[in-house]
Amino acid sequence: MSHRLPSGGRLIDRATTLGFTFNGRRLKGYGGDTLASALLGNDRMLVGRSFKYHRPRGIVASGPEEPNALVGLGQGARFEPNQRATTTDLFADLVAQSQNHWPSLDFDIGALNGLMSRFLSAGFYYKTFIHPRAFWKHLFEPTIRHSAGLGRPTSEPDADRYEHLYAFADVLVIGGGIAGLQAARTAAESGARVMIWEQSAHWGGRAPVDDPDVEGMPPDDWISATLHWLRAQPNVTLRSRTMGAGVYDHGYALGYERVTDHLPGLDAPRHRLWRVRAGRIITATGAIERPLSFAGNDVPGVMLAGAVRDYVVNFGVAPGRRTVIVTNNDDAYRTAITLHSAGLEVAAVIDARARATGDLPQRARSLGIRVMTGRAIARVRGGGRVTGVDICQHTGTGAAGALIACDAVAMSGGWSPVVHLWSHCGGKLIWDAGAALFRPDPARAPTGADGAAFVAAAGAANGVMRGAALLADARAAAAGGDAPAPEPEAITPVWIMPAAAGPGLRAKMWLDFQNDVKVSDVQQAAREGYVSVEHAKRYTTLGMATDQGKLGNINGLAVLSDAQGAPIPDVGTTTFRPPYTPISMGAIAGEARGDVFQPLxxxxxxxxxxxxxADWEPAGQWRRPYCYLRPGEARNDAVAREILAVRGGVGLIDASTLGKIIVKGPDAGRFLDMLYTNMMSNLAPGKCRYGLMCSENGFLIDDGVVARIDEDTWLCHTTTGGADRIHAHMEDWLQCEWFDWRVYTANVTEQFAQIAVAGPKARDLLQALGGLDVSSGALPFMSWAGGRLAGIPLRAYRISFSGELSYELATPAGHGLALWRALVDAGQDLGVIAYGTEAMHVMRAEKGFIMIGDETDGTVIPQDLGLGWAISRKKADYIGKRAQERAHMTDPDRWKLVGLQTLDGSVLPEGAYAVTDARNANGQVVTEGRVTSTCHSPTFDRGIAMGLVRHGPDRMGEVLRFNRVDGTTVEARIVDPCLYDPKGGRQDV
Amino acid sequence: MSDPVSALPGARYTGYVTVAEAGVQGMITLRGDPSADALRRALRAAIGADMPDRRRIVAGTAGAVAWMSPDEVLILLPHGEAARVVAQMQAALAGEHALVVDVSDARAMFTLRGKGSGADVREVLAKLCPVDLAPAALPAGEVRRTRAAQAAVAFWIDAAGVAHLICFRSVAQYVFDLISLSARPGAEAGLFPDP
Amino acid sequence: MLILTCPCCGIKADETELAPGGEAHIKRHGPGSSDAEFEAYLFTRANPRGVHFERWRHAYGCGKWFLAARATDTLEVFGTYPATSTAVPDAILSRIRARRPDWIKPDRIKPA
Structure with a gap:
């Protein structure tokens, strides 16, 4: 059984006892524990169940590679599923629960899947759920959805806050082991601005556990001396609990800092996402130990050998009382020696190699530890917990020999450099057959903006596992130059154990512990023709679990390579994608949530x-009142009330969102003649003109009223959505095409609050304010004047989008509210009301005015909309003119704008099509028009609409049929689009 | 006549950095050829300042001038002076190809004030802007136009370590909220050492 | 995410400050042009795996357009230059040739 040792544990503080809860049971750990070490200290080896077969799962690793020990952490709004116990620092009153089991961890119904495993092999999903087709929707999908997923998120809003931080460094070192620390020091000594990240709370990596000394010093002393030096440097930034999540183009890297995960409740950002630009990146990300593939290697109690000694040395926790070590390399003997030194029993070291004569095996033997070479584990005994192992010849088929009783197995298949961050941005790997590992190929490093390599790997991440060679490698990575070749690792690759194991054993050799992928599954995929490692991955789900194959992928592809008879480098690896380990959604969102999700x-x-x-309607990032609701009033009623009040009296609408762009210069008139389809250069100062803008494709992109301010200055109004877009459009042409034209623009949209005062009593209202002469003589329709009303400086434009007498008043934004209030106050006797965008839309539809985005959709040219009068034929050129001469644009069959009136007075459905009895070659109904705007008109008390209809203007009075979503049709007559005051007398009084 | 109001009158948040709306601020956009004598003379006559070098802000006797782009500067002056100075400069530049336009009401301005030399102010901005805010990379008096989260901003840090940030008026609340959130106590990241 | 140096304000701009504008050095054809010319102007775009010339706008910065020569496969940037350039500066062409000896200059790319 796993237990806490009476002494030891370099990271724990036995004076600080921390109570925590696991699956409702109150347990105790120490300050400095991880949740995993605390669970082991309480003999909680069983921590979860696997995804597919619900097999019992124990802690396997001690770091971020852990595939099994995933728990739900926290409660309520702070509950989070799938948190790795091995990277969760213990804190007081931590609450965790295991996942993927029902009804309980110890007794789980889903484990019956395990009995079905021979039917649930690779590709089971593909093969099973494809037939019969109807079963998918009604049977398979609901069932799978019910059982799918690992952990359940909380439905409450996240209670924590998060933030981003942009930072810059000459050299970013990812990984705070001794290689990373050395690389940071070397880089800092050169004067570079250095940043170094360590994913855990502790610097120094594996050295304190694995190495007797670093440069002649005890590892902890070397680490603290180096840290002391680094912290004293003004050009060095050190961050622990910060994981290098991804490396991207041009030196961009993401760091995931877990600020308060270990200090819950602290009023601080929980996670901080570092968005760093680095000149160079050094990946000192260490290495991860590989499991060995023997039957029953997933039984709780089977752990990585490195993790076993981590728990002993760092946390004073022993995974078992009697441990068998199984290995193909010398490194695992460190675990034997560590356990022995801690007073724990090592039953045997089972070494698959024929001989083990290195220093470590000899030291183990000298301590009296039994070493059995040429041997293998045939199978692990035990269900919920290891009880023993059957030993066999490694070269054989697994005929069991001796049984060795034990309660823990420490396995080591060798170490794989963590090449993820190297690979994220295109770094390539080479297979080092001697050391049996993939390591970064320095000749094919990720390249940056200057075309040079910007990532270098250092230390174990570069395949240089320890000692002076590792430090030399780190110095070389930081300073450039070549490091001396390291001593080769003493290892013999072992991909399945025993080497000639039969199908029965291979079906019990786990490659992916979380997703339940076995050696037999990968071999089956190979037999069924999955040649590409990427395809085999998806077919078997190998490496697709939350650990992304950190433990099992190399073993898996070695098995695939063996099954295909192809060398390992030819099979290659799957793609390493960021993030290195999962990061929180909150960290990705950063500040962008709630009120600041986006600019309002x-x-x-x-x-x-x-x-x-105000009943708000989004208009881009603006909010505009759709209508103003009075108590108890329905939306439609409010809109109707507002329209009738404007038509019968006077109303105000906030038109501040309309774009306003100043265009000035000797060539401004010439420029505007290119920009608009009609002439603007001949507009007289003081006058206004409606204009259309097209793209070079000929399609209508914006419209609005242009006012000529003085001899060389025009003010262009755009739609609300057009302000920034049209300003950018203008600047594009001015900067990139006509850069010799003398024109300046300025986007003054936000300088002015703009208020449309519309209705037959509009003039009365302005006169009540007093000041500017707004009489028809002084300020006729389609002109403007500057002055003051109620003492407030403004410009009044006599333009109308409602068909009524109307003034648009533009005042500096700082006076906007005062002007609005003055109008409301002065208009009380006139019955003034505020109206919203929907009333505006309906009134313009009654007038047959087009709306960008309703009548236009990026395929409509002005000629389609009966706007030929606004297209100059005199001009040799304007943006879009050439396109409008193309054959399809001049096709007489193009659909053209008309008004539409239902015979029954109902409102036509939005976007409805005019259908005919004809069918096209595909059997589809032939259509001859569509609705572009439709609404109920309170003025006429009936539905009105506009639409585009084939030959529409020539078919006045004809009745068309429009489809409805229920399959029926509704009849509507083609009429003139302008229903209200066709002669225009009301707006020009 | 009413007094003009700024976007968020009196808005202020004190975290580990204090952010405050600066009230009404006169601003004039001046576009033209910065090397043209007429432009330089008009600027000197109106503000008592020379044309700033690229990305710099310079103080004059009647205001300050911030570089915006190769053919644009932003003049900062008291709000009540803006209309008069616009008229004065327009008259001075009559016949020249230049644009002088009052944009005093189009923007909001904030100050960010920290406790020390401005390291904390730089850090708060670094949470929102993809900009190297280290003093060596962004010295005092350099104008940086960029984005703060999703809004366009321009800012500079003065010799006292106070940041002055300008955004469009309509997003003033958004920008104020962003900065306040970033400056909340507990969020100190220690990005820059405070000497 | 790219970094491009804006030649107008000198800022090494993060891609999130920039707005892309498609291929550079396209000649405008207006009224009077043939259908083929107009089609080429409006629709025909290069999509090389390798050296490419692009328009970018420093949208969140100084607001100016500029041109960039870069490799679409490795994202190497050979240089940025003003939007008013009708030709590619010699220094940039030299750098491209040094880095990509096999590159064949398209006809529409004019040396300075």
């Missing part, structure tokens, strides 16, 4: 609208 743009009158019942 407010006009100067925003708060007034909110206080007066």
């Amino acid at each position: 743009r407010r006009t100067p009158m925003h708060d007034w609208h909110a206080a007066h019942g």
Whole structure:
């Protein structure tokens, strides 16, 4: 059984006892424990169940590679599933629960899947669920959805806050083991701005556990001396609990800092995402030990050999009282020696190699530890926990020999450099057959903006596992130059154990512990023709679990390579993608949630609208009142009330969101003639003109009123959505095409609050304010004047989008609210109301005015909309003119704008098509038109619409049929788009 | 006549950095050829300042001038002076190819004030802007136009370590909220050493 | 994520400050041009795996457009230059040739 040792544990503080809860049981650990070490200290080896077969799963590793010990952590809004116990620092009153079991961890119904395992082999899903087709929707999918997923997220909003931080470094070192620390020191000594990240809370990596000394010093002393030096440097930034999550183009890297995970409740950002640009990146990310593939290697109690000694040395926890060590290399003997030194029994070292004569095996033998070479584990005994191992000849088929009783197995298949971050941005690998590992190929490093390599690997991440060679490698990575070749690792590759194991054993050799992928599954995939490692991965799900194959992938591809008879480097690895380990959604979102999820743009009158019942409608990032609801009023009623009040009296609408762009210069008129389809250069100062803008494709992109301010200055109004886009469009042409034209633009959209005052009593209202002469003589339709009303400086444009007498008043934004209030106050006797965007839309539809985005959709040219009058034929050129001459644009069969009136007065469905009885070659109904705008008109008390219809303007009075979603049709008559005041007398009074 | 109001009158948040709306601020966009004598003379006459070097802000006797782009500067002056100075400069530049436009009401301005030399102010900005804010990379008096999260901003840090940040008026609340969140106590990251 | 140096304000700009504008050095054809010319102007774009010339705007910065020569496969940047350039500066062409000896200059790319 796993237990806490009476002494030892370099990272724990036995004076600090921490109570925590696992599956409802109150347990105790120490300060400095991880959740995994604390669980082991309480003999909780069984921590979860596997994904597919619900097999019992124990802690295997001691770091981020852990595939099994995933728990639900926290409660309520702070509950988070799939947290690795091995990287979770213990804190007081931590609450965790195991996952993927029902009804309990110890007794799980889903484990019956394990009995079905011979039917649930690789490709089971593909093969089973494809037939019969109807079963998918009604049987397979609901069942799979019910049992799918690992852990359940909370439904409450995240209670924590998160942030991003942009930082810059000349050299970013990822990994704070001795290689990373040395690389950081070497880089810092050169004067570079250095940043170094360590994913855990502790610096120094494996050295304190594995190495007797570093440069002649005890490892902990070397680490603290180096840290002391680094911390004293102004050009070095050190961050622990910060994982290098990804390396991207041009030196971009993401660091995931877990600020308060170990200090819950602290009022601070929980996670911080470092968004770093580095000149160079050094990946000192260490190595991860590989399991060995023997039957029953997934039984709780079978652990990585390195992890076993980590628990003993770092946490004073022993995974078992009597341990068998199984290996193909010398490194695992460190575990034997460590256990022996801690007073624990080592039953035997089972070494698959024929001979083990290195220093470590000899030292183990000298301690009296039994070493059995040329041997293998035939199978592990035990279900929920290891009880013993059957020993066999490694070269054989697994005929069992001696049984060795034990309660833990420490396995080592060799170490794989962590090449993920090297590989994220295109770094390539080479297979080092002697050391049996993939390591970065320095000749094919990721390259940056200058075309040079910007990532270098150092230390174990580079395949240089320890000692002076490792430090030399780290110095070389930081300073450039070549490091001396390291001593080769004493290892013989072992991909399955025993080497000639039959199918029965191979079906019990786990490669992926979380997703239940076995050696037999990968071999089957190979037999069934999955040649590509990427395809085999998806077919078997090898490496697709939350650990992304950190333990099992190399073993898996070696098995695949063996099955295909192809060398390992020819099979290759699957793609390493960021993040290195999962990061929180909160960290990705950063500050962007709640009120600051995205910018919400407010006009100067925003708060007034909110206080007066505004029913908001998004317009880009703006919010505009759709209508103003009075208590108890329905939306439609409010819209109708607003329209009738404008048509019968006077109303105000906040038009501040309309784009306003100043265009000035000797060539401004010439420029605007290119930009608009009609002439703007001949507009007289003081006058306004409606204009259309097209893209070079000929399609209508924006419209609005242009006012000529003075001899060389124009003010262009754009749609709300067009302000930034049209300004950018103007600058594009001015900067990139006509850069010799003397024109300056300025986007003054936000300089002005703009208020449309519309209705037959609009003039009365302005005159009540007093100041500017707004009479028809002084300020006729389609002109503008500057002055003051109620003492407030403004420009008044006599333009109308409602068909009524109308003024648009533009005042500096700082006066906007004052002007609005003055109008509301002065208009009380006139019955003034505020109206929203929907009333505006309906009124313009009654007038037959087009709306960008309704009548236009990126395929409509002005000629389609009856706007030929706004297209100059005199101009030799304007943006879009050549396109409008293309054959399809001049096709007389193009659908053209008309008004539509249902015979029964109902409102046509949005986007409905005019259908005919004809069918096309595909059997589809032939259509001859579509609805572009449709609404109920309170003015006419009936549905009105506009639409594009084939030969529409020539078919006035014809009745068309429009489809409805229920399959029926509704009849509508083609009419003139302008229903209200066709002669225009009301707006020009 | 009413007094003009700024976007968020009196808005202020004190975290480990204090962010405060600066109230109404006169601003004039001046576009033209910065090497043209007429432009330089007009600027000197109106503000008492020379044309700033690339990305710099310079103080004059009647205001300050911030470089915005190769053919644009932003003049900062008291709000009440803006209309008069616009008229004065427009008159001075009559016949020249230049644009002088009052944008005083189009923007909001914030100050970010920290406790020491400005290391904390630089850090708060670094949470929102993809900019190297180290003093060596962004010295005092350099104007940086960039984005803060999803909004366009321009800022500079003065010799006292106070940051002055300008955004569009409509997003003033968004920008204020962003900075306040980033400056909340407990979020100190220690990105820059405070000497 | 790219970094491109804006030649107008000198900032090494993060890609999130920039707006892309498609291929550079496209000649405008207006009224009077043939259908083929106009089609080429409006629609025909190079999509090379390798050296490419692009338009970018420093949208969140100084607002200016500029041109960039870069490799679409490795993201190596050979240089940025003003949007008013009708030709590619010699220094950039030299760098491209040094880095990509096999590169064949398209006809529409004019040396300075």
